[in-house]
Amino acid sequence: MIKQPVLAELQYFVSSVSLLYKGVPLKDSAAATALVKCALHLLEDLPSTRDAVFEYFSLVFNGAVKSYLGNVEKNNPDASAEDDTIQEIHEALERLVTNGPPAWSPLISSWSLRLLGEICDKNSRRRPLDIRTSCNLWLGCQAIRCLVGLTALCFSKLEEAEVDNCIAGLLNTFAQYSPYFDWVVARLGGCFPARVIARMLGCGLKRFTGEYDQVDSEVEVLSYLAAANEEHLRRALRDIIEREAAGNKLTVPYLLHLSKNSEVLAQSLAAVFLEHHTDAHLQLFRSQCKFWPANYNITNVVHIVTGLLLKVKKHSIPVLLTLPRLADRYPWCQELLEMLFVELETLVLEKRSCPLLDDATKEPAKELLWRACLSDCALLQQSGVRLILLVSLRSAHFLQQSIAQLLAGSSGELGSGKPHLNALVRLLGGPHGSAELPKIKPSFEIALERMLLNPTRGGENYWVLRNLVEIVKLERDSFNVHLKKTNCVVVLQELLGKLLAIWEMLMNQQKNTLLQRQGTFSFGNAVIKPEIKRIKREDGGTEQIDTGEGTSRSRTSQIATPVTFDQIHMLAKL
Template identity: 30%
Template sequence: MAATAMEGNASHRAGISSQELLQEMKAFLSGIDPVHGHKLTVKDHARCGILLLRNLPPARGAVLEHLRGVFDEYVSGYILDLNHEGGGGVGGGMGPLGRPGLDDVTQEIQSVLSEFVHSNPEAWAPLVSAWSIDLMGQLSSKYSGRHQVPHASSLNELLQLWMSCKATRVLMEIYVQCLSSMISSCPDACVDALLDTSVQHSPHFDWVVAHIGSSFPNTIISRVLSCGLKDFCMHGASSVVDPLFPSLADKRVPKVASVVGILGHLATRHSDSIKQELLLMFHESLGSPRDPQQHATVPFLLQLAAMSPMLLSTVSGELIDSLKPPVLDQLHQHFAGLSRDDSENLVGLVVHLICQTGPGAYRILQFLVNTAMPASVITTPGLAVRDSVREACHRIIQLLLLNLQKLVYNRPSASLSEPQPRAIPFFDELKGRVRDLCVETLRLERKRHLWQHQLLGLLSVYCGQSCATESLCHLLALASSPEELALAVQLYGGLAASMPGLLPATVRRCVTRLHSSSLPEAQAARLMVNLATLVQWEGPEEEVPSPIGARLAEALSWHVRDLGQLLPHSDPQVSEAAALLLSAVPLPPALSPAQLAGLVRSAVGQFLLALRRGREAAASDCARLLTRLSAASPAALRAVLQQLVRSATHGGSAGLFGGRAQGVPWAPGPPPAATGDSLLDVNRKFGTAVNFGGSVWAVFHAGVIGRGLKPASTVTAPGPQEAAHNLYQLLSLVVRCGSGGRPLTEPDPSLSRQGPPPINPEAAKAVAVALVEGLCPDVTNSELAWPPEDHTHNTVERDLQIQNRFEENPLLFRLLQFVALGRPALCYCSVLLRGLLATLMAHWEASRHSLTTSSPWQLQASCSLVSCMGEGQLLPPVLSNMHEIFHLLTPFEVHLLLLSIWDYMKDNGPLPQKFTFDPEQGQFYRDFSRDGDISKYLDVLHSILHKNIDHLGHLCGRFQV
C-alpha cells in the first residue's frame, strides 16, 4: 500500500489514515519498502518525505533535511554529465541535465513548498527561505572545486552554470517566492538567511547574491543594510572601530563582510540606489535619537567604507555636498557625548578613509579647508559653522597631513611579495589637480596656504620628480608677488635634498611649456619674470633658505638658445619678459656661431621695437643682454655692433632717431605708368627684387596668401624729445659694447663733449665696416686711398646717395663720431668721408648766399665732418680746428678751406699703418711730424684770416703750426 501511494502524485492525494501515515513514516525512516522489502529509490524516498511533509507538520524538519540529499544527488549528476560531455564548462555542449527521474520529483518539491508558502507565508516563508538559501550555499561550496565549475571570480559564467541546473534553479525560485511574499511585511528573516549564508559560503555563494540582488535591488540593498546595522549593534560594535585595525570588525561582526560583498556585487548596476540608501541612513541617524541603532549608524557606515573602497567612492562626493552648516551642527551634537577614546578612534577612522578616498578627494580637501578656515566678519549669516565644528575640521586636517606624511615616508621598499610600494588613493587622485592645489596655495589666506603648501610637498615626494617639477612650474607661472614667489623657493628647499637634479628638470619643464604654447601669454611672461627675479634674488638667508639663484642661473644658461627664440614673440609681454630673463642669465660656455647670430638678431630687433613702443625698461633689458653678448668673444662683439648699426640705420628705423623714415609699405593704387614709378620700384612692390640692405625685419613679399596685402604702416614718428632719448639709448649701448661695458657718463648725445671712455679699436672697426656696407654696399674696404679732387666727377651719384642718407638720418654722424674714438677705425670709412666732403664742397661752391648760416644742415655737416676727422687723427690739430670759424665765413671761403683739407688727405691718405699704439694711454695715436711740413695746406686759411682780421683776429693763435 505504501508503494502504491508513493507511485502516485503525493501532492494530489486527498486524505490519509493514521495507519497509512505510520507506514509512510516507517518507510521514510528506514528507507525500505514495507510491502516488497527492497530499498527505496531516491525518487520514492523523496515522495515519501513529501507525503509526510503534507500530513505530518512535526516531521517537516527531518523531511527538509532529507530533501537536501535529493538536490545534492541531482547536482552531482549534473556535474558528472558535464564532465562526460567535455563541454568545457558553460559554453560547451551539455548532455542530459541530472539523473533520469529526478526532474519530476524536484518539480513536486517546488510545488509543495510553493503551496505552503502561498497559503501561510508568515509561517513557512522564513523556514523555507532559510532552507533553500542554505542548501544553495552548501551546493555552491561543495562543487566549487570540480573541473567543469568556473572559478568564483568568473561571476557571470558561474551564474550561467548554476541557473542552467534545474535543481539550483528550483531552489532559487523557491527563495524568490518566499522573499516576494514577505517583501511588503517583514523581509528581515529572509534577508538574514541570505546574510548568514553569504558569511559561510562566500565567495562561491556570490552568484546567488548577484541574482537575488538584481531581482530585488531596492529591497535587498535597504534590508541588507538594516540587517547589517542590527547585527553591528548586537555584537557590541556600536562604538568606533580602531582605524589601525579595521579588519577586526570583520571578526567581531561577521555580517559586515557579507554586507560589503553583497553591496559590492550590486554596485556595478545599482550604484545610485546604494548611494541613496547610504545617504538616507546617514541623515535619518542625525535626527532626534529614538532608537539605539541611530547612534551606531555613522560608525557602521564608516566601517563599511573602510572595508570597501567602492562604497567609499560611491557616496563620498554626495556626502560632502550634503554637509551644510545645519548638518554639521547635528553631526557634532550626535557625537558630543562620545568618550575620549571613541572620539579619537572616530577621527582616526575618518582620516583613514580620507587617505583611501580616490574620486572626490579634491572636493573633500576643499570642504575640510573651507570649513576649518577661521571665521570671517563678512560671512553670510546662516552659512557660518560653529567654532567647535571648525576646530574639529582643523584637527582632521592636521591629522590628515600627519598621516599622509607617515604613509609617504614609511612606505616599504619594493620586494618580491610587494613589487610596488603601497598606493595612496588620496594622492593618486590629487595628481591630476596639481595646478588647482598651486592656485589655492598662492591665495595666501592665513592657514589655507600653509596646509596646501605642505600637501604639495608630500604629493611631490609621493609622485616623484615629475610631480615636483609640475608643482614648481605652476607656482612660478602663477606667483605675482615676492611673498607668493617665496612659496616656490620654500617648496624647492624642502625637496632638493631628496631629489637630485630637481632644478634642471624644472627648468626643462618650464622651457618646454613656454615653447608648447600651453601657457597663456600673461602666465608665460609671468613665469619668465619670476625666473629672472629668482636668478637676481639676493635676500637675507632666512628669506632664501637655499642658494636657488646661482643654481637656477646655471640651469637656465643651457636654455639660452630656446629662450632667445621667444624674443621676437608677437605678444609684447612675452618678448619683454624673455629679454629680462636673458639679461639676467649667464651665457653658456659654448655658444655656436649660428646660435649667437640668431640671438643677436632677435635681441637687436627687440631693442629697437622697445624703443618704438616707448618701453624703456624693456629697452634697458635688451641693452644689458646685448652688452653681455658683446663681451662673450671678439666675434660676438663684431656681430652685436654690426647688427645694431645695420638695423638702426635702415630706412625704416630712421624716424626712430629723428630722421625721415623710408620704405613706406606698398599699398594698392593706380597703375605704375600713371604714378611715374620706376620699374625697379614696381618690381620691389611685388617681391621680385630682394633688398639685401634691409634689417632683420625686412619683408620680401607684398603680402600673405589668404590674408591679403601687407597693411599700411600706422607707426607715428616720435617727437624731438623721444627721438633724442632714443638716440642716446642707442649710442649709450654702442659705447658700452665698444668700451667693455662702461656706459656714457651723461645723457648727452654729443660724444665729443663729455670725455667718453676708450673705445675698443676692433669695435669701432666693426661699426665702420657696417656703416660702409649699409651706405655703399658696392664699395670694398680696400678703397682707403684719397683720390684727386677731379675724381669726384666719377662718383657723383654715389656721393649724393651718401649725403642723402646722412641728411635723412642724424644717427649716422653720431656713429661716425663713435668710430673716430676708436683709432684708427675711421680710416675704413674713407669712402663715406670722401663722399660727404665732395658733396659739401660742391654745395658751398655753388651757393650764392652771403653767409653759411643760410644752409644750416650743410654747415652742421661740415663742422661735424671736420671735427670727426680731427678726432680720428686723420687731420692735424690745426686743420681740424677750422670748423670753429665756418659759421663766420662765406660759402665760397668754406669751399676753399674744405678744398685744402681734400688736398691734405690726398697727399696723406688715411691708412691704419700710420698709427702707433701707446701702451700708457691704451690707444693708438698718429705722429703728424712724419708727414712733413703742413704749412702749404694753411695758406688759404691764413689768407682768409687776414681778410677777415676785424672779426677773426682773436682766433689766429688757434691756427699756428
C-alpha cells in the same frame, strides 16, 4: 471529498516518504521519478499537503547536497544521482511560479530561503569562507543552483507590496544563519540592491551599540553588493544620514565602524561627505559626540578617519583639501589634517604603498592640488604644497610638472599677497629631508616650451615671464631661504636658447601688431594690404572701408591676443 485517484496518490506518497524517513531507500530511479510526479500532483490538486510535499522536496535537496559535498571532498567531478530528480522538481516549481496563481511566488521563495539557510548552516565549516569562495563552492551544486534560481524567479514575480516582506524574510534568515548564509544574501540582494542595502544599513544601526559589535557579515554583503551598485550604496548612506542622524546619536560611529572594515564603504562614505558636509550636519555631529561610546571619542575618531582616508583610492584628496576650509570653525579638522600628514610622511620614509599618494598624480586630483596652491587660504595652500612635496619624493616628474603649472599661475584676483608665488618658491626648494638638490631645469624647460608651442596664450605666457622675473629677483636679493638650494639664474642661462626663441617670437608678434595698426599685414617678405572699397557719403564726399575680403593669409596672420612691451621688457630682465 477527495477523489479516488488523488486519495491513492496521497496513500502512495505517505507510505513512500515514511520509508525514506526510516532510512529505507527507493528501489530504483523509476520509483524516485514516480514519487516526485506524485508529489507534484498533490501540490497542485491538494493544497493541504503542501507542507508535507515541501518537506519531501527538502529531503531530496539535502540528499543531493550531501552527495555533492562528498564528491568534492573526494575530488570526484561526477554528477549526483539525484540531479535528474532535482531538475524535474525545479522545472515543475518554475512552471507554478510562471504560469500559476501569484500566491505561489511568496510561498515558494519562503520555503527555498529557509532550506538554503538550513543547508548552509548544516554543512558549514568551522571557518566561514568569503563570499566569492562560497559562491564558487555552493553554485557548483545543481540543487543549490536550482534553489537560488527559483528564489530569484519568485522575487521577479512579486507585486510591489510583497517585495518588502520578502526582503524582510531574506534578512531574517541572514540574521539566523550568518555568516554561512552571507553569500546567498549577496547573490539574491542583486535583485533589489537599493532596498537590500538600505534595509541592511537600517537594521545594523538599530542593533549597533559601539561596544565591539561584530559586523563582518554586514560588511561582506554590503561590499559585494556595492561593487556593482556603488550609487545605490551612496544613496542609502545619504538617506541614513539625513533620516537617522538627528534621532540616532550613533549614526556616525556606526558608519565609521562599517567603513573600517571595507574599502568600498569607506570610499562611498568619503564621497557622501564631500557632497553633504553642511554646517548643519557638522554642528549636529559636534553636539552628539559626547553621547558616542568611549571607544569613539574625538581622538579615536580622528585616528579612524585618518586610516580611512589613507586607504581610499578615490575622493581622499578632495576630502583632505576640504579640511583646511573648515579648520577655522572646527578645530578637529586641523588636528585630522596634521595627523594625516604625519602618517603620510611615515609611509613615504618607509617606502610603503599609499592609495592617497598614488591618486595625487592622477586627474582630477592633481588639478585640485594645483588650484589649492593658488588659494589665498594659507592653510589650504600649505596643505597643497606639503602634499605635492611628499609625492615628489616618489615622483620627481610630478614636482617638475607642478612647478611648470604654477609658473603660469596668476594671483591677479587674489590680492597683493601673491599666494601662488609663495607656493612656487616653496616647491622650488624641494622636499625637506631629501639629500638631493631639486632638479628645476626640466620645470623651466616645460614652461618655456609651452610658450613656444602656444604663442597666442597671452595671459599664461605673461605670468610665466612675470613669475621668473620675481624668482630671479628674490634669489639675487638672497631674500628666501628655500631659493638658496637652487640656482635659478644659472638654470635660465643654460636655457638661453629657448629664451632667445621666445624673444624672437615676441618681437615678431609685436611687429605684426604694429603693422595691423597701420592697415597692413606682414606675411614673410610680403606686405599684404586688405581690399579697400570707396563708398559715397550723404554729403557727397567718399570714404574708404575695409571690406573684409582680403586674402585669407592676411586674416590668419592676425594675433588673437595683443602682445605688450611688458613681456619683452621682462624677458630682457632675465
